[in-house]
Amino acid sequence: MDVNTLLDYLPLFAQAAVLTIGIAAMGVACSLVIGLLGAIYLYFRTPVLRQFFAVYIEVSRNTPLVVQLFFLYYALPKLGLVLSSAVCAITGLAFLGGGYMAEAWRSGLEAVPPLQFRSALSLGFKPIAALRHVALPQAMARAAPALTANTVFLIKETSVVSVVALPDLVFVAKDLIGASYNTSEALTLLVLFYLLILLPVALAAAALERKLRHGEFGT
Amino acid sequence: MAQLTSDNPILQLEDVRQRYPNGHVGLDGVSFDVATSEVVAIVGPSGCGKSTLLRCVNGLETIAGGSIRLDGQVITGPGVRWELIRQRVGMVFQEYELFPHLDVLGNLLLGPLKVAKEERTEATARALGLLERVGLADRADAWPRQLSGGQKQRVAIIRCLMMRPELLLLDEITASLDPEMVREVLDVVAGLAADGMTMLIVTHEMSFARAVADRVLFMDAGRVIETASPERFFNQPATDRARQFLAMFRFDGPPQRGGAPS
Ligand SMILES: Nc1ncnc2c1ncn2[C@@H]1O[C@H](COP(=O)(O)OP(=O)(O)O)[C@@H](O)[C@H]1O
Ligand SMILES: [Mg+2]
Numbered sequence: 001m002d003v004n005t006l007l008d009y010l011p012l013f014a015q016a017a018v019l020t021i022g023i024a025a026m027g028v029a030c031s032l033v034i035g036l037l038g039a040i041y042l043y044f045r046t047p048v049l050r051q052f053f054a055v056y057i058e059v060s061r062n063t064p065l066v067v068q069l070f071f072l073y074y075a076l077p078k079l080g081l082v083l084s085s086a087v088c089a090i091t092g093l094a095f096l097g098g099g100y101m102a103e104a105w106r107s108g109l110e111a112v113p114p115l116q117f118r119s120a121l122s123l124g125f126k127p128i129a130a131l132r133h134v135a136l137p138q139a140m141a142r143a144a145p146a147l148t149a150n151t152v153f154l155i156k157e158t159s160v161v162s163v164v165a166l167p168d169l170v171f172v173a174k175d176l177i178g179a180s181y182n183t184s185e186a187l188t189l190l191v192l193f194y195l196l197i198l199l200p201v202a203l204a205a206a207a208l209e210r211k212l213r214h215g216e217f218g219t
Numbered sequence: 220m221a222q223l224t225s226d227n228p229i230l231q232l233e234d235v236r237q238r239y240p241n242g243h244v245g246l247d248g249v250s251f252d253v254a255t256s257e258v259v260a261i262v263g264p265s266g267c268g269k270s271t272l273l274r275c276v277n278g279l280e281t282i283a284g285g286s287i288r289l290d291g292q293v294i295t296g297p298g299v300r301w302e303l304i305r306q307r308v309g310m311v312f313q314e315y316e317l318f319p320h321l322d323v324l325g326n327l328l329l330g331p332l333k334v335a336k337e338e339r340t341e342a343t344a345r346a347l348g349l350l351e352r353v354g355l356a357d358r359a360d361a362w363p364r365q366l367s368g369g370q371k372q373r374v375a376i377i378r379c380l381m382m383r384p385e386l387l388l389l390d391e392i393t394a395s396l397d398p399e400m401v402r403e404v405l406d407v408v409a410g411l412a413a414d415g416m417t418m419l420i421v422t423h424e425m426s427f428a429r430a431v432a433d434r435v436l437f438m439d440a441g442r443v444i445e446t447a448s449p450e451r452f453f454n455q456p457a458t459d460r461a462r463q464f465l466a467m468f469r470f471d472g473p474p475q476r477g478g479a480p481s
Contacts, residue, residue: 119316122277123330123382124306133333137320215362216319 005185009176013189016172021197023086023168024155027093031154032147034094035101040131042102043109053102060099066160068092073164089161093154100150108143109135141212148205155198169193228252229386229417230276234285235295237268237275237441245271245280247441253386256415260428260449263438264464269421272438273388276419277301277310290385306334309379310388313395315371317363323350323374324359330382342381349377353407369400373407380411387411387418394423405431425468429453437461 038053040046060068072088083091112135120130140147162171173190177183230253237246245268253259261269274280276287278294278301287295294304317326327346331337350356353373363371372392379387389408393401405427412418412431422428428435428449435452437445439460445452456462 113316115312115314115316116318118279119312119318121279121301122305122310123378124302124334125330126302129333133329134318138318141320215321216364218362218364 001184001188002182005182006189009182009185009189012172012176013169013193016167016169017193017197019166020158020161020168020193023089023093023161023166024158024197026090027097027158028151028154030090030094031097031101031150034098035103035105038098038102039105039109042106044127057099057102060095061103063096065092065096065157066163068095069161069164085161085164085166088164089158089166092161092164093157096157097150097154100153101147104143104146104150105139107146108139108141111142112138137212138216141216144205144209144212148202148209151205152198152202155201156194159194227255228288229255229290230419231288231291232276232285233287235272235275235282235287236284237271237280238283244441246275246282248285249438249441249443250285251436251443251446253417253419256417257433258412258416258418258420258431259434259436260432261419261421261436261438262423262425262428262464267438268441269438270390271441273310273390273419273421276386277305277308277388279310302334306330306382307385308388309382309384309386311372311375311379311390311392313391315363315368315375315395317366317371317374317378319363322360322362323355323366326363326374327378327381330378335382346377346381349380350374352410353377354403367400368396369403372396372400372404376404376407376411385417387416389418389420389422391421391423423468425453425465437464439464 038057041049041053069088069092072083072092076083117130117135120134158168159170161168169190173186176186233250235246235249238244249272263269271280275282282295286293289304321329324346328342331342332339347359350359355370355373393404405424409431432449435447435449436443445458445461456465
């Protein structure tokens with residue numbers, strides 16, 4: 001392993017890391033929102049939308065991300081919809097993550113005793129406000145472990161977005177290996193950069209989880 | 220049967236009928252009035268529809284017939300803004316239903332801040348005053364999990380009061396408490412009664428009903444079958460059902476054959 005090669009590659013990896021983080025952040029944020037919406041429709045048993053989300057959850061969780069990305073990048077243009085690589089990657093992550101996040105939110109919501117919701121209503125909250133101020137904060141505390149596990153899972157899943165020609169970390173590593181055969185240096189940096197991204201996320205998630213659970217469950 | 224109407228009613232129920240989705244009849248034609256500052260105790264065997272009745276008044280169950288008026292205004296039927304009615308009608312449930320993700324002060328402030336859009340400093344001052352009044356001045360920043368059942372119910376009561384309700388519905392609020400905590404909660408309710416709060420109280424604490432209520436409604440099978448002053452109801456119940464019911468609360472040796480104890 002050559003230290004100079006590592007140093008030479010560093011800026012390229014740093015640049016790719018920024019892209020990976022950006023894609024992951026957008027994908028995770030969208031999937032949290034999609035998942036929350038799905039969970040709310042499932043929780044309130046809203047007709048039509050509930051069935052729609054039930055089907056969506058199954059489809060999203062039972063197809064590999066690579067396949068979803070291929071579809072977005074190669075099949076959609078044939079149907080007249082051309083999306084940029086970044087949009088494909090974010091859409092793919094959001095589509096996959098939305099299904100997992102919906103399940104996480106839903107199990108959190110269902111673990112909140114219905115009487116909590118009724119108590120909020122009896123104070124004069126509208127259902128949507130009761131959800132926001134009473135049910136969701138408690139659901140979040142209960143769903144936190146699953147939500148953070150899904151977040152880490154989605155960040156790891158970004159490692160396949162190079163299939164839609166995005167110059168992310170994996171893309172750069174493959175590129176450098178193909179061009180110069182510095183396999184060990186490139187892969188070492190790849191591992192390091194993923195750790196650099198994921199370790200702080202895992203630590204932040206654990207801290208957030210503690211904070212969310214403190215009130216109800218103690219430390 | 221005693222006169223069903225009273226002067227200056229704040230709540231008027233007229234032939235209220237309710238049916239659960241499974242077909243079970245919860246209320247089978249209930250009519251009565253509650254006057255301002257009146258305390259009405261509702262008693263009756265388990266399953267007779269007491270909770271259903273309170274939930275109907277608070278819009279947590281939909282009625283199938285009849286009408287309910289609050290301050291003369293009909294609050295049943297389509298297009299009722301229940302979120303507005305419920306600010307005027309507080310309800311405390313049997314199970315401790317404090318919001319576990321908020322501390323005591325947070326529980327008290329949530330409704331005033333998010334529903335009534337009250338000023339935080341003003342609401343906080345009121346909350347601390349109420350805590351003081353129920354003997355919990357030092358528990359403002361405790362979490363619900365750190366409170367005893369009796370303390371939780373006292374907070375639940377003043378959480379309702381924070382919304383300045385015109386009417387309070389209490390559904391067996393001491394039924395889940397350890398016996399030594401019942402008193403501290405009933406003392407709070409008795410204090411409210413003395414202050415003129417209008418209340419509909421479902422309870423199995425007969426001596427409490429007798430001491431605090433202005434009137435007792437006895438329910439059976441979804442109907443009010445007896446309405447009387449506490450004196451009358453507890454000393455000379457008019458119906459056999461009421462006599463049988465009251466007999467269950469007395470222990471005077473092994474059951475006697477033939478009829479209720481006198
Ligand atoms: N959600 C429900 N669905 C069907 N039946 C119910 C439901 N809730 C209560 N009931 C029935 O309605 C009757 C009255 O219930 P409730 O008002 O809770 O009685 P109480 O409070 O007097 O004990 C009971 O027979 C009960 O089994
Ligand atoms: Mg009941």
